[in-house]
């Protein structure tokens with residue numbers, strides 16, 4: 153069977169939406185940069201990739217792949233012109249497919265991403281890159297060997313608030329970072345293959361590493377499973393950085409409220425990022441503690457607290473996944489290294505692996521230098 157017949161070309165519906173038979177193909181050709189791109193996994197998250205790739209119009213062909221026919225039909229129905237297939241291996245042999253987005257369950261990331269890289273495709277793997285440091289390192293190595301892009305879906309690093317926080321921290325406005333506290337909690341969605349750290353904390357760890365611009369030296373973590381004996385639904389981890397800087401990450405699928413809040417406390421100012429706020433997601437508080445340097449009697453020894461202005465920086469309105477999607481295509485076209493490259497994915501996996509080891513052993517786990 154040729155590649156043409158292996159995929160479902162949904163051309164019958166092209167004219168319906170685009171006004172002529174080859175709507176997407178012709179519309180895309182003027183501005184397209186890639187011959188083709190595939191999205192593997194059309195469950196909860198994959199369709200967001202299809203939507204963004206579809207609207208970005210940077211690939212002449214978009215192929216959506218899932219083992220489940222209902223998911224393929226769902227995509228065909230919404231996006232006429234997007235081809236569908238159940239056969240991942242056929243995509244590997246398709247010379248038009250230059251990039252692949254892997255949005256399948258975490259346990260399948262390594263196997264699918266490795267096959268794609270070995271078939272000389274550029275690959276974006278949804279977060280987390282893999283289920284272990286060994287697997288993640290192997291993907292980075294294979295990516296280097298074949299000279300293709302390996303990118304990981306640390307979506308928040310493409311969001312306006314997180315990019316703004318990095319800018320603010322880099323400018324020195326907050327002073328020295330004293331600690332970071334990040335909470336990501338809500339009721340659901342319980343996962344079946346990974347615990348809450350691999351699911352939710354991946355985001356917070358990627359944000360904390362981006363703010364700190366370095367790896368922690370050690371990680372400790374406690375967690376508990378209440379509904380599935382092997383899969384923790386709530387966890388609290390502490391990342392220990394040099395000079396006594398710590399970052400707390402609290403994640404839960406078992407919380408009455410949806411909380412997405414990161415607080416960065418600096419020696420000069422403090423910043424709160426609330427991702428659930430409809431607008432004004434970042435507030436910078438000119439607040440802090442002053443310690444009297446000189447005093448004559450014990451009674452004069454005191455702290456004074458500074459309650460200054462609150463500043464709300466202006467944020468560009470953009471969908472993080474659209475920015476990430478454009479960046480992936482740019483990196484493929486220019487053979488550039490992505491912001492969230494394989495090494496960045498590997499660093500987050502290293503922290504997650506150490507956190508899970510800490511949770512099992514009940515002790516703090518030191519992180520070793522990463523060598524690939």
Ligand SMILES: NC(=O)c1ccc[n+]([C@@H]2O[C@H](COP(=O)([O-])OP(=O)(O)OC[C@H]3O[C@@H](n4cnc5c(N)ncnc54)[C@H](O)[C@@H]3O)[C@@H](O)[C@H]2O)c1
Nearest residue numbers: 193194195196197198218219220255256257258278279307
């Ligand atoms: N970046 C983000 O903000 C974000 C948000 C949610 C999920 N994710 C990530 O996206 C990935 C998918 O999560 P989800 O919640 O959509 O999962 P899901 O279980 O809802 O969907 C996974 C889909 O993959 C399909 N699939 C499994 N193996 C396949 C194979 N070999 N070939 C083709 N299709 C296959 C399944 O049939 C299913 O439809 C995970 O890695 C998750 O961590 C990322």
